[in-house]
Amino acid sequence: MITYEHLFIGGEWATPSSAELMDIRSPHDQSVLGRAAQAQPADIDRAVAAARKAFDEGPWPRTSPAERIAVIRRLVKLREEHAEEIAALISAENGSALWFTKAGQPGLTRQANAYLKAAEEFAWEETLQPSDPGAPFRSIVRRAAVGVVAAIIPWNSPFSSAMAKILPALLTGNTVVLKVSPENTLSMNLLARLLAEAGLPEGVISVLPADRETSEHLVKHADVDKIAFTGSTRAGRRIASLAGEQLKRVSLELGGKSAMIILPDADIDAAIQGVKFGSLLNNAESCIAQTRILAPRGRYDEIVAGLKELVESLGVGDPAGESTFIGPMVRRDQQQRVLDYIRIGVSEGARLVTGGPEVPAGLESGFYVTPTLFADVDNSMRIAKEEIFGPVLVVIAYDDEDDAVRIANDSEYGLSGGVWSADPAHALEIARRVRTGTVTINGAPIGFDGPFGGFKASGLGREYGAVGLGTYTEYQTITVPGRAR
Incomplete structure (x- = not known):
């Protein structure tokens, strides 16, 4: 059993303010995977103070981009060397299928390489030509680090979410307090170990597992300059309101209820496989899951039949099992949330094609949900409007392409989506709408x-690439005498 009695604060393993350790349990069978300290507000204060000092007085913000890039390259290499361990820990903590967490490791490298490429090509400082050729001055525009960044991530894809925030924040010279979910304490403490080994200066980064109340303390902290959050839209609204009171910079990657539009000319078998990997990966505990399937009326029954066959073929069980595609939900309350939505769908009058609110036989000790498919769904139903965050698909019929686009856009969300067609150029036209x-x-x-x-x-x-890098900087314009050359 893994035990962490200390918290990673400012690059060092420090004694926590509370000696109590939390049990980290498997969502598959409730076995204890490890025990670990959890951060309290006093620990947040120490981490923010370390980050503030490191930003205001330390070397990190004043190092060259090339020096910061070299440190991040070391971190990337260390993560690659621990890929198997990372995958196993995330699968054990989250219930994600082990094949999926293993397959996702190269994606973490591609994610990092995109940030590194952007940092190498980034316009850190530019001299602008005045619009008036005779102006006796020139303007130097530079990208300055924001300051102390509070990065707050969810449990469903912890390494990807963490890297999406700490890599651009560090590459641009910021200091970071990374607040992670208690469920991911073991895998995120492994990340902390890698960060320590990568060679960041004192105070530059902390990694703290903590509950929501402690997270709000971090958001409100006067010495935090920017909040980078991934999570639910409800939590995002709360964070945005708190940030607005202090005029903190904020970026929010929130929920979704994405639509997959299957056009009449699409290869239905390929589209069904697309549902498997675009809608149900990671137990469908994914903000980009395309769980609203929009089907043309002329091929509706064919698509529903194909989806029924797909959903019933999915292996459900121990996330470490070779045949498992759908593992348990991460917590009991998440399991109950998904089961409640299935009951809501039935009460709303949707046709239950397969699945239902019964826990799969033999898996009652875990937080399992039977993959479920609803047909004859109206887009006004709650199961079509609200993010379920579990393996529940709804199939909605449309009359023509305009109707399909209207239904896809008839949502409070706008995160992701898909279009399937035999004519990719035409699919692109639809995608633009x-x-x-x-x-x-x-x-x-x-x-x-x-x-x-x-x-x-x-x-x-x-997030991602050059645009994501830029969100961790402020523009600064310096005007100096003399004409630009």
Whole structure:
């Protein structure tokens, strides 16, 4: 059993303010995976103070981009060397299928490489030509680090979410307090060990598992300059309101209820496979899951039949099992939330094609949900409007392409989506009409060089690549005498 009696504060393992350790339990069978300290407000204060001092007085913000890039490259290499251990820990803590957490490791490298490439090419400082050729001055525009960053991430994809925030924050010279979910304490403490080994200066980064109340203490802290948050839209609204009171910089990557539009000419078998990997990966505990399936009326029954076969074929069970595609939900309250939504769908009059609110036989000791498919769903139903965050698919019929786009856009969210068609050029035309931050065509994966984020209630700001790097900087203009050359 893994035990962490200390907290990673300012680059050192420190004695926590509370000696009580929390049991980290498997969502598969409730066995204890480890025990670990959890941060309290006093620990947050120490971490923020260390970050503030490191930013105001330490070397990190004043190092060159090349020096910071070298440190991050060491971190990336260390993470690659521990890929198997990382995958196993996340699967054990979260209930994600082990094959999925292993397959996701190269993606973490691609994510990091996109940030590193952006940092190497970034316009850290530019001299502008005046619009008036005779002006006796020139303007130097530089990108300055924001300051102390509070990065707050969810449990469902911890390493990806952590790297999406700490890599650009560190590359741009900020200091960071990373607040992680208690469920991911073991894997995130492994990340802390790698950060210590990478060679960051004292105070630059802390990694603290903590509950929501302690997280709010971090958000409100007067010495935090920027909040970078991934999580629910409800929590994002609360954070935005708190940040607004202090005029803190904030970026929010929030929830989604994404639509997959299957056009009449699409290869249905390929689209069904697209649902498997675009809608149900990671137990469908994913903000980008395309769980609203929009099907043309002329092929509706065919698509529902194909989805029924798919959903019933999915292996459900121990996340370490070779045949497992769907593991347990991360916690009992999340399991109950998903089961409640299934009951809501039935009460709303949707047709239950397969699945239901019964826990899979033989898996009652874990937080399992039977993968569920609803048909004859109206987009006004709660199961079509609200983010369920579990393996529940709804199939909605549409009349023509305009109707499909209207339904896809009829949502408070706007994070992701997909279009399937035999004509990729036409699919691109449809994708341009969908009001979401990302749209995939025929199952193409989301890349890391372009910006990622949401429209509407799916968030503010963007992550990944050069755009994501820029969100951790402030523009500073310095005007000096003399003409630009």
